[in-house]
Amino acid sequence: MARRKWTELEKVSLSPAVLSVIASFGFERTTPVQSATIPLLLERKDVSVEAVTGSGKTLAFVVPMLEMLQRRQADIPWESKEIGALIVSPTRELAYQISEVLAKFLEREELQYLRQKLVVGGSSIEEDIRAIKKESPTILVCTPGRLEDLFDRKGDLNLAGRVKSLEFLVLDEADRLLDLGFKATINNILGYLPRQRRTGLFSATQTTEVTDLIRAGLRNPVRVSVKEKSTISTPAKLQNFYKIIEPEEKFLALLHFLRSPQTAQGKVMVFFPTCACVEYWMAIMTHFLPKRCILAIHGKMKNKRKNVVERFRQIKDAVLLSTDVLARGLDVPEIDWVVQWDPPASASSFVHRVGRTARQGNEGNALVYLLPSEDAYITFLRINQKVELSELLDADHNREELEQTLQKLHKLQLKDKDIFDKGTRAFVSHIQAYRKHECNAILRLKDLDLGRVATAYGLLQMPRMPELKNCAETNFIGPNFAVDITKLSYQNQQKENQRKEKLKIYEESGVWPGKKKFKKNTESWEQTKKAKMDTKTKKELRKAKKQRKKESEAQTGATAKKRKPQYTKEDLEELANDIRLFKKLKKNKISEEDFDKEMGIED
Secondary structure, three states: OOOOEHHHOOOOOOOHHHHHHHHHHOOOEOOHHHHHHHHHHHOOOOEEEEEOOOOOHHHHHHHHHHHHHHHHHHHOOOOOOOOOEEEEOOOHHHHHHHHHHHHHHHOOHHHOOOOEEEEOOOOOHHHHHHHHHHHOOOEEEEOHHHHHHHHHOOOOOOHHHHOOOOOEEEEOOHHHHHHOOOHHHHHHHHHHOOOOOEEEEEEOOOOHHHHHHHHHHOOOOEEEEEOOOOOOOOOOOEEEEEEEOOHHHHHHHHHHHHHOHHHHOOEEEEEOOOHHHHHHHHHHHHHHOOOOOEEEEOOOOOOOHHHHHHHHHHOOOOEEEEOHHHOOOOOOOOEEEEEEOOOOOOHHHHHHHHOOOOOOOOOEEEEEEEOHHHOHHHHHHHHHHOOOOEEOOOOOOOHHHHHHHHHHHHHHHHHOHHHHHHHHHHHHHHHHHHHOOOOOOOOOHHHOOHHHHHHHOOOOOOOOOHHHOOOOOOOOOOOOOOOOHHHOOOOOHHHHHHHHHHHHHHHHHOOOOOOOOOOOOOOOHHHHHHHHHHHHHHHHHHHHHHHHHHHHHHHHOOOOOOOOOOOOHHHHHHHHHHHHHHHHHHOOOOOHHHHHHHHOOOO
16 A cells, blocks of 8 residues: 555544644654554444554554544543543553653643553552542553453442443554463453444454454454565565574674674664573673673563663663563664574564564664574575575684683683573573474474583583483583582672572582472473463453452342351261271272272172
8 A cells, every 4th residue: 555645644634733743753654554544443443453563553543543532522522530542552561662652642732631541560550540540541551461450440440430431442462462361351351341432453463363352352343454565574674684603602603793893883682582591691791792781671570671671762782682572562763683592482473573673664684593403494484474584694703712702601600600590590491492492393402402502601510401311411511620519609698698508408418408300391382381371261260250259249238158068977987987998008908809898889
């Protein structure tokens, strides 16, 4: 679809206040997804939008939302306790970003009667309740978990009552919402909302789960699918590179790249497979790149994430180490390079990661490191995602440089046991994540030389884990001297005091306190994931059932008391006798025939 000027949108007349804010952004013309979606929403249609990352989806729902709310204001002014729009986002970072864009519009004097409130996890829910009651927002930007909690609170807030006049619901990054296990939560939220509303569902991919959500939450929706002319799923001005690297040289290769002229002056995002990897390499890189601003973010960080993203936006040559928590939704146009430590868990994750660069028509670059055993991933991406990768040609590394880097890694771990612990956790979590890889047909754990992979982490010794049971450690390069791990000390005094207490117990008992035995996991990744989802769904169903019971009891004004079962003395003696017989059978003190005879069991 051709780009149009905002004033020339088909069948649409946007208000001067909205147009002036769009002009301040510097957007003279619409993107294809905006040209297709905005007129449909303003014609009171539900839409399901599929568009690549960085295609301008945020304005595609913010602009029609504001127009809807203004039209309703002209007919029936919004009351203080009415909420007219809900925007549901999968992550806090994306919710913050949407809220910032929305704030630019609401600064205009003509729109100041519309108020927004950001409601996400990580803060006290009581504070959110007080703020909603005090500020009376017309728009809520929220994450699904916190929104569900607010709906379930039946106190004086009564959020369900506030959304009775809801005009517009937005489910942003719907495929990601479902990937994170929010299906039951979204369905619960939809149950509180009026059916006479407009709904916009926006996603980068159309999965089976998204289709199910469309059927449940949208009424006769119009499907909008906007793709690049070249049919590729990544931005048109993005150059994708790969680099085949030996396992033990991966960190050295990353260092070389971050020190090179092509990345020295720009923003770089580096994706790692786990939170533990981000923690470890953050601690390491500050020593190897002291003049560079190194930032880290992952899903287990709570209140710090917003400040980290803000610093990354402000510092022009920052390096951000991240997990997939920022693989989607982050809009920082100045990112020059996206680097991936190893192939991501799925092909779609690759597309979302590299989509953090080359946004809003800018040029960008992406690089993925591959081991010699992983070269089939290049063909896999070409077939699965229509992504072409070119080899990145740069200087090779010599053996002496590798040895110097490893020596420095070893010294850092010897100096502070905290770094040693982080390194071990990072390696273990990396291997466990690799074992569960969705592309395990071509990325197989048995093809990895785990000794050489551990060398890249600069470990002092190979950790004990099930995956290493049949692994030869001959290719592992550790320190050229013996290391007694129990003698390593922490620089943090509190941790050091705890270590000394444990060491004292170890010297007396011969067992290190708190050490856990590994359990053999025989389930596949898909089975484990399904089991977790089933458990979560059951918990949510029990929670909903309990809530319905409370409401029913409140309506009837009576609470049924549970009666304890009454047992006679003879019943208890008979039960005790049965238990004794079972124990005898278990210890082979009586035969099965005698047991059956005593229990009165007939053939």
